[in-house]
Amino acid sequence: MMTNLNSKLQVAISHQYGNLVVHGDIQFSVKENEFLCICGPSGCGKTTLLDILSGLLKPSKGDVLLDGEIVNPKKHSISFVFQEPSTLPWLTVWENIATGLKIKKLKKAEIKQKVEEVIRIVGLGGFEGFYPHQISGGMKQRVSIARAFATDADLILMDEPFVSLDQPTRERMQQEVLDIWKNLKRTIVFVTHNLEEAVFLGDRVIILSEKPTSIKADLPIDLPRPRNLMSLEFTELRAKCFSFLHQK
Ligand SMILES: Nc1ncnc2c1ncn2[C@@H]1O[C@H](COP(=O)(O)OP(=O)(O)OP(=O)(O)O)[C@@H](O)[C@H]1O
Ligand SMILES: [Mg+2]
Structure with a gap:
C-alpha cells in the first residue's frame, strides 16, 4: 500500500468470513477531521468494515493504517457509536460520559473540565445526575455521542447511530453531531443506509455495492453548511448517490 502522509486513515483491504466473500477490493483514505459517510x-x-477500521477484526487481506501505523485498539484511541445507545445503566449521565476518560487515567480536574464541556455542547446540562432509564432514547444516544467525543479519539466510528430514533429526533441529532464536530474537530466514519442523511452530514460519501462489495462511487459533497435539504444542489447530489447505489 502506498503511504500518503496527508491522510489520517488509509484502508486497503478485502475480507471474507469462511467462504463468504464480503469485501472484494476496498481502498480509500480519510483526511484528518474529515466527515466521511x-x-x-x-x-x-x-x-464489518467498521469492525475492521477499529482494529478489532483483522481483514483477510490488507491493512488499515491510522496515522501511518497499522490500526491497533491498544495503541490508538477509537470511539464507536452503535445503532442502539450503549449507555451503562448503573452509571449516571455524567459518569457514562466520563468512563472513557477514566480508563485513560486523566486527572480528576481534567476529566471534570472535559465532561462539562461536552455536556454543554450536546445539551445535556441539568441531566448530569440522571440514570439512563430516566431519560429518552434520543438523550441516551446523545450520551453515547458525548462519550465518543469526550476522549481525544483518533477516529470516531458511527454505525447507523440514528436509525432507531423517530424522524424529528433523528433530524435534531444530525444537526447536533455536526455542531459537536464543528466544535471538537475529529475524523469520523459514519455508516448509514439513508442517502439523505449521508449527503446532509458528509464532506464525502462512499457508495458500496452488493457483496462481494466494492466501492461504486466516492463523491465529494461540496455544499456549504448548514445544508438545505430542499435546495436544488442538495436534491441533485442525493439523486446522483441514488443512481450509483441502484446502478447494476
Ligand atoms: N461474524 C460473522 N461471521 C460470519 N458472517 C458474518 C459475520 N458478521 C457478518 N457476517 C455476514 O457478513 C455480511 C456483512 O454483514 P454486516 O453486518 O457487516 O453487513 P451490514 O452492511 O452492516 O448490514 P446491515 O445494513 O444489515 O447492518 C452479511 O452477509 C453477514 O451475514
Ligand atoms: Mg450493519
Missing part, C-alpha cells in the same frame, strides 16, 4: 445496501458489510 459510507452508504450501502443491507448486508454489504458496513458493520
Whole structure:
C-alpha cells in the first residue's frame, strides 16, 4: 500500500468470513477531521468494515493504517457509536460520559473540565445526575455521542447511530453531531443506509455495492453548511448517490 502522509486513515483491504466473500477490493483514505459517510445496501458489510477500521477484526487481506501505523485498539484511541445507545445503566449521565476518560487515567480536574464541556455542547446540562432509564432514547444516544467525543479519539466510528430514533429526533441529532464536530474537530466514519442523511452530514460519501462489495462511487459533497435539504444542489447530489447505489 502506498503511504500518503496527508491522510489520517488509509484502508486497503478485502475480507471474507469462511467462504463468504464480503469485501472484494476496498481502498480509500480519510483526511484528518474529515466527515466521511459510507452508504450501502443491507448486508454489504458496513458493520464489518467498521469492525475492521477499529482494529478489532483483522481483514483477510490488507491493512488499515491510522496515522501511518497499522490500526491497533491498544495503541490508538477509537470511539464507536452503535445503532442502539450503549449507555451503562448503573452509571449516571455524567459518569457514562466520563468512563472513557477514566480508563485513560486523566486527572480528576481534567476529566471534570472535559465532561462539562461536552455536556454543554450536546445539551445535556441539568441531566448530569440522571440514570439512563430516566431519560429518552434520543438523550441516551446523545450520551453515547458525548462519550465518543469526550476522549481525544483518533477516529470516531458511527454505525447507523440514528436509525432507531423517530424522524424529528433523528433530524435534531444530525444537526447536533455536526455542531459537536464543528466544535471538537475529529475524523469520523459514519455508516448509514439513508442517502439523505449521508449527503446532509458528509464532506464525502462512499457508495458500496452488493457483496462481494466494492466501492461504486466516492463523491465529494461540496455544499456549504448548514445544508438545505430542499435546495436544488442538495436534491441533485442525493439523486446522483441514488443512481450509483441502484446502478447494476
Ligand atoms: N461474524 C460473522 N461471521 C460470519 N458472517 C458474518 C459475520 N458478521 C457478518 N457476517 C455476514 O457478513 C455480511 C456483512 O454483514 P454486516 O453486518 O457487516 O453487513 P451490514 O452492511 O452492516 O448490514 P446491515 O445494513 O444489515 O447492518 C452479511 O452477509 C453477514 O451475514
Ligand atoms: Mg450493519
